[in-house]
Amino acid sequence: MTELTLEQKLQAMRDKFRESLGGRIVEIDAAWKAACEGDEEARVTLHRLAHSLAGSGATFGLDKVSEVSKGLERAVEAVSSGIDIASSGAVTARLAQVRQVVTEAAYDDSRVAEETSLTIASRSVDNRRLVYVAEDARAEPDNLAEQIGHFGYDVERFFTPEELFKGVERQIPIAIVTDVVFESGIHAGIDVVERITEEISNDIPVFFISTLDDIAARLRAVRAGGLAFLNKPVDVSVFVDRLDALSSIEPPEPFRVLVVDDEEAMTEYYRTILEAVGMKVVAVNDPMMVMDALVSFLPEIVIMDLYMPSCSGYEMAQVIRQQEAFISLPIVYLSSEGDKGRQLEAMSAGGDDFLAKPIVPDHLTGAVTNRVRRWRVLRSFMVRDSLTGLYNHTKTKEMLDIEMARARRQGSGLFFAIVDIDKFKLVNDTYGHPTGDRVIKSLSRLLQQRLRKVDIVGRVGGEEFAVILIDTDVENAERILNELREHFAAVVHHSGETEFQCAFSCGVANFEDYETAQDLNEAADRALYAAKNAGRNQVVLARTDK
Missing domain, CATH: 3.40.50.2300 (Response regulator)
Structure with missing residues (x-):
């Protein structure tokens, strides 16, 4: 089956949206009828439906539909709560316009000639170094x-x-x-x-x-x-x-984007645009499902509409901010709301930015890219060591807890190692701290290059590193760590005209022998000191009395 181009996918969405217009008029008429009978909730629904049609109409190239829908939205807003909406000539007139324009658009077979502007960047470099x-x-x-x-x-x-x-x-x-x-x-x-x-x-x-x-x-x-x-x-x-x-030879992880909009046509449109530039997207049409998506998907940004049934974007932003894990997660509103006061109100409720519908695809991908890049930088400051880019001490401990729990659930092996550069103080005293930093970076790079992607590496002290070896046995753990030790000992370091070499000692422990992460850490630490006392430049496996 031939893969559709991006433009073909978007045109199919425009056609599907046009086909849905008849049903939208039925919904608007039903809400209008109930509102005329004094149903205040129906008045809110009428406003939301008009607002939604204004935004989606413009997005799918039906500018006239968007224009008259905005007029209806403003007319409904102008009628104070408690006032008989049926007596509003403005609402009645705007509603008639919407019926006429939407009906014409629904039966218009001509296609919207709309060119999609979307830049997919690429750069070829022969030598990545x-x-x-x-x-x-x-x-x-x-x-x-x-x-x-x-x-x-x-x-x-x-x-x-x-x-x-x-x-x-x-x-x-x-x-x-x-x-x-x-x-x-x-x-x-x-x-x-x-x-x-x-x-x-x-x-x-x-x-x-x-x-x-x-x-x-x-x-x-x-x-x-x-x-x-x-x-x-x-x-x-x-x-x-x-x-x-x-x-980095490995491409960066795709940006993870959570899109929240009660309009399925809109979430599908945004998903198509963002996935076209390599992002991972989860779409949620029911605001009540947002928390489940946050926990399971761990998005790096939330793109959310303002007006949705059962929960507004303002309210959902505040609910998200109540969770400590998501307090700094970027939230961007994407709405046809043109009132600056309401936009500012939405921002004060926990939003980080406000994008107006309709939005050019390049602007959407650019806004998401910039926000997620900043988010990743901020996150790296919180969980990464500034010199090496490895996990810091706190994050490494957290990952050890997580991986031990996972290994117990799955019945798999896990080994925890502490690596310490031998006589590192002498390196700093002899060659200076900048040279010492280069030695630390060379070991961190070696650990990253030689270990599997599933293994976890952190810098937990000045010249001390932690390694979590996932799903392995004792023979492999000792072999891997000894190979790392031998490779590092062969690296030639420079300080001006002087060349020198370093080595490391390592203590490693099997998680099966210990109840808690702290016990495992202490066992690896004791094994490290045993390696130091035995002459350095060696790997020692922690022994237990079991």
Whole structure:
């Protein structure tokens, strides 16, 4: 069966929406009749139905339907509670307009000619480790290129803007690091980046470095699309963290988006748009099911309508915020509500942003992308170690509790190991803390590269790491940890002209021998000290009296 294109899918939705218009008029008429008989709940339903039709009509290209529906919505709002709505000439007139326009649209066979604007970005890089560094040949060497190379990157140096341009023409790197000032001009580094953006690629991350720190240089760097502006001397440990994120061979996890709207046509439309750019989407049409979706799906953003039956978007945002786990979860309202006061009210009730229907697909995906990226950064500050990007001590303990419970339920194996770099204080005292940081990062990278994706790694102390080996036995656990130990001992570290090597000791414990995560942790810790006392650079399995 041939896969439909995005435009074909959206056109099918427009056709389906048009077919639903007759039923919508029936619903509106029923609500109108009940409201005329004094049913206040029916008045609320009439307002919601008009509001919904205003938003969905515009989304599916029926602007006239949207326009008259907004008129009905405003007319219903203008009738005070307790006043006979049947006596309102404005409501009666607007209702007649809606009936006429919607009926015409329902029987109009002509298709809406609407071009979908949706950008799906992609960038091809031949070498996921290639970094270009451009510095003025006159500048004092600061070994930046060399230091970046210590972290496993392939670094190519350039000494003029023209050399950098030719290098990018030849091969696109994962990132460009360029000085701002060159002999050819005070902002020559920015000039060449603008030229690269216009003539070669506008999708290469650029880091500007400079001894300048004036607002003019920073502003030009921003306008040129710079990812960062770093003052010399550059803190390489911070800089490499950014590079690691850019060069990750594994693609990032798809954004998880929860869409809440009582209109099934709307949730399906948003789902189609967001999934087209690789996001994972769960759609909920019943607000009462939102909490179940939050717990099972763990979304990174909630896109929600304001007006829904049984629960408004305002109310649902407050319910979500009552849960500590979701107190910082981004909530974005997507509604045809045009009243600024009500938009602000919605924001004060727990929302983070307000997007107006109809929304251009590119604007929707852009808004979601920006919000989720910021959310991931904030989350990383809470659960990740800033130097290595591994789980921090608190998160590692939490994951150990979770994985022990899972292993008991499934009857699978689990081993917990504590890894500690031998004589690390001597490294810091001899070569300095920046070199010590590079050693820590090299071990963290080794652990990430050599372990399986299901295994969990955290940094739990200065030079101490924790490893949770999932679904394995004692022979494999010891083999894996000894292989890691041997690989790390073979790594050559640099400090200026000096080369040196490090080793680590490791204690490992089997979760089956211990009741709690704390007991397991303490057993691995005792085994670690046994490894240290036995001469270091070895793996020791915790022994029990069982």
